Structure formats: structure tokens, C-alpha cells
Amino acid sequence: MDDLDRNILGLLGADARMSVATLARRLKVARSTIQARLERLETTGIIAGYTLKLGEAARQGRLRASVLLTIEPRALAAVLTRLKAMSEVERVFTTSGRFDLLLQIAAPNTQVLDSLLDQIGGMTGVKSSESLIHLSTRIDRAV
Template identity: 55%
Template sequence: MTETDDTDRLLIAELSQNARLPVAKLAARLGLARTTVQARLERLERSGVIAGYTVRLSDQAQRQSIKATVLVQIRPAALPGVLTHLKRMPAVEAVHTTSGRFDLCCLLRTNNTLELDSALDQIGEIDGVILLESLIHLSTRIDRTV
């Protein structure tokens, strides 16, 4: 990965708010030439600093879904097989390895509680899963990811 400077971080912050901004608009906001911004974007993409561009759901769309954190304890050496199953589940948005009593922290998003219940059942049935605990997100009080 490449080093980033203050200008790169400002560029990334602008893209974090709206990844569809045209290069010319980004350049104007940053006070740089369009070619400079384009070159920086290409360098950040090539070096892996920018891994891709994504869709961010509106607050209204997010309120219409159920989000949960699922803590999962697995048997030793079961991680590859468990991850293979979790990758195939559309409800699973992210999986993090953790320290402590649980081995994985899974972030899930479903349309309703029935889908969440089904996803939890599927996780519990994966070979190698010993225990899981789910935490349904009720409201977001702080979100620095946007």
C-alpha cells in the first residue's frame, strides 16, 4: 500500500460522502487540477488504498431493515469452512475475527425478523459453529463510517 498525504485524505473524504462525484467537481472542491485528481485516484486505486466504490443506503432505507451483530464461537481449525458458508449468505455484510470468548463478529442485515431468524438458524447449523449470540441493533447513536 502507498503512503497517503493530507490531499489524498481529503479526496477520500469527498468520495466517502459521494463516490459518484465527477473528477472535475472533486478537483474544484479540492482546489486542484482535474488531471492531478485523476492521477491521484489512479494511484490510490492501483496501490489498493481505494479498494472499490460502493452504495451507501439512505437513512430511510436503513430504517426499513433489521441489523444485528452475531458473535460466533467455533471449533479450532473450523474457520475456513465457516467463512465459506458465511460468504454465501446474502444477509452477512461483514465478518471480523475477534479475541476473547467469541471467535467471529458477524454483521447481518435483513428485511425483517423472519429473515434474521432464518439467517441465525443457518449460521447455527454450519459445521464447526459451537455457540452464537445475536444482538439486534435498535438505533444508531454514533456513526463515523459515513
């Protein structure tokens, strides 16, 4: 990946709907060059897809939380299967340190969030959980 590829990714990260013509104009290269680069970035898996990023207006009214889990040995696959079935679980990361998984979850209200946290904490194979409720977003550079 060279500087042109990084510049393409940077512009698409800010606006995934940007046309090939606009990318070419902004980066001062031929449209065919941008098209070829995009195809290569997609083929090699650097670009996995184009997506929608919700703004604050869409996220209002949704409670978000991070949940840290410690899992019993050999229970990870079963726990992941159950987490996958919960639509409120948006992302699951493996971690280093004293926790095994970090979950990002969202719920429409405190009752649903409370119930969800109880379900997760009570799963067979979950040794312990710690929940962090998100209050406000101060910096968001995620693409």
C-alpha cells in the first residue's frame, strides 16, 4: 500500500459515497487509476466493504455499553454462539490482559440493557463480567 492508496482510504473513510470521479479530481490522478486501485484494494481485502456510519441523531435514545467478560477455559466457542444470537451485541473483541472478551452492545432503554447484562453475566461459561455504560462520545475516528 502506498501513499495514493492511503489517501483513497482516507477520503472514503470520511465519505464512503464519494464517486470515483471526485476521488480522481481530489487526488489529481486519472479516473481509471482510481478505479484500478479500488479494485485491487477490494480484491486484496484491504477494503472489505462500504458501509453506513450512524450519526449522533440516529444514536440518540440508544444506550450503549462495553462489557468485559472472563470466560471459563474451553467455553469460548459456546459463549460466542450465544452472543451471536443477541441482536443488541454489535461487536465482540478478544483481548489481552485479565479479560477474555470485550463486547459493544446497544439497547433502546435501561430495562432492555439491564436484562441483556443479566443474560450475558448468567451465561454458562462466563466466569465474570464488568459493564461500562457509555455516557457521551468525545472523539470518534472510527470509520
